[in-house]
Amino acid sequence: MSTISEKELSDYRSEAAAWFAENTIADPGFMLPLTFMEVGTDQQFNFLRDWQNKVYEAGYLGAAWPKEYGGGGLDQKFQTIATEEMAKANGPIMLNAIGLNWAGPLILDMGTDEERKRYIKGILSAEDIWCQGFSEPENGSDLGNAQTKAVRDGDDWVLNGSKIWTTQGNYAKYMILLARTNPDAPNKYAGLSFFLSPMQVDGIETVPIRKLTGEYGFTQTFFTDARIPGESLMGKEGEGWLVAMRTLEYERGVKGGQPGGYVMRASDPFEIVELARKATRGGKPALEDPVIKDQLIQLMIEARSLQLNSKRGHIQPLVQDKPASLALSSKLMATEFMRRLNEFAITLQGQRGAYYVGEPDAYDEGLWQRAYLNSFSATIGGGTSQIQRNIIGEHVLGLPKS
């Protein structure tokens, strides 16, 4: 690979900064979701789909994905810069999270050339929204026990069953689907297969789920004799668990290959400092209260822990004792941190902590209250924190299975 000069990179950065400064819409006039799991209205959806498409067309998303499939074909360094500038400009999130961060890298990694040509560009442009069909109503943490059935019938597969917590399910054109193709397999894992399934077919119905916030963003998906083409099978029949595990590596951030941008915006402890200036205790800013200062500093330290752990993960001599440790701990740490951070932000507000979104007197439009309730999506989804502790205990520390 030809070496990239510092000047090329800094020129690229200036261009990206200028583009985001010009094109980022700070306030569309309605509340934007902080994460891809909080897209609850058509208004939000349409705005974010246009935004992702615009970023992609400008070359700042998928810049390092292969050109032949719709990417920019550049070195990863360029995409990293573009994402940094997007964040600096406070740009909204990328909408098509499942497609961008899980399905896309998976298809580039394990898919056929045909699959790459068919799916990648639509993922980047947000033309084709993707969703994920892993969890089931009766099988949340125990993913390997998935019971949704796929039965071969001629050239097709016929699906029956139900998936739950399908993010953007009502908007999706495709689903990455884990389904049981052989109920008599020697073990539960060997009976599973992985599909890149179309969603707009007869027999697939999505029903919105109302979240604890009162908003929407997830659906339950019902399959009733839904017929999908034979070519929807990804990889080999009976190898679905392996493909699903690879997908989870992308989901948990263990494996790279994502196209850039971000699909969640974290609350920033430095923003809480501003909140602590506004809120009062004993006639003075809460920020002057020594107990509050102590807790704020603790949270700022933990925010740095997350950054530093991911950086230390790349320094081999400093991770050799337990090599999988940092990668496997990051989901637990990051999601529990966000939950506590948002919770603290509410307690900071004094009596006004009891206000909620919609109340004109709520601090920051009630954003912290809503973010706290939404934060459970991450401490529960993708393997609960309790399951994460089992995984770390067993796979990192070598403790016996529970």
Add this chain to the structure above:
Amino acid sequence: MSKKATIGFSEEQAQLLEVATTFCRDKSPIEKVRSLLEDERGYDDAIWTEMAELGWLAIAVPEEFGGIGLGMAEVVPVVEQMGRAMMAGPFVSTTLAAQAILVGGTDDQKQKYLADLCAGTKATLALSEPHGDWDLGHVECTAERTGDTLKLSGRKTFVENAETAELLLVSLSLNGAPALVVIERSSLPEGALRREVVIDETRRSYQVTLDGVEVSADGLLDPALTAAALAHVDLCASLLLSAEMCGAAMSCIDYTIDYLQTRKQFGKKIGSYQALKHPIVDAHVGYEQARSHLYCAAFNFTQQGEGEAATRIAKAQAGDALSFAADRAIQFHGGFGFTYDCDAQLYRRRSLWCENQFGDAAYQRAKLADLLL
């Protein structure tokens, strides 16, 4: 402090980490640590000589003064591995004394002392006093100058390895302002030292009574640099205590895991119970965070402002991590954990020492609040 934390690791750090890991594991198995608990000196002098020969005492001293010319960042992996093996001895106190002289000493003093300290002359710090304040500027011991002589009075506490150190770096109030003086232990009268009973039995700590002691004013560090030297020693000490605590947390957690993997109750290995599994995972995750902050502090140590914040964070996190890991280590060993024979007590006692030297976690966070909020 910048919003983006950075971390890096030098080739030299990597080499020292590797060598120190093996050295400390081989030289300080737990049986040896235990046998030294009863020993008056508290450490093995032959190992001290080997460490000096390895050049470890010279790591952070510039070449012009007989050192190797690296920095505190390179001392960190060595001390981390010493902590992991629960080693004792005057390595840290000697390193800190050298740093004080390096920053606060006159050219003559640097020439006179640093090469010797690099070669294995033992030294220690006498900064604490009975009031127990972590603020190193709070000095009540006094020095009165008459000609070339300083007449000292007061009492210093928590002076590590004073019995075997040849040099003591003492803080004193001179004309109402803090001053630092290098004195030779041989200048102390009979009975000036009293061994303190401290919670960490691997350590040797002394009180030094200075009343009536007269020393040469040649030992007085540059008064213009006293504040800088004290601030530097404060941060160096916090950095190395963080390293020691991180290392101790690592082995404390491993020690506990070993028990959870072997001990059976109700027909099952106790590590399969989530009531034990989940908290030990939390201890491990806490340790991982602390270690990231430790090497961030090492990497940024010389950066103005950034170094202090990163170091105070490291001290706070390492203290909390080891304290939790060692506390749970006692509990998770059950009845055995309540005995002297269980090593969990060694870790908990060590953490209580380390946390309470140079400021505990809450103190560090209060300092950080002043720096960051």
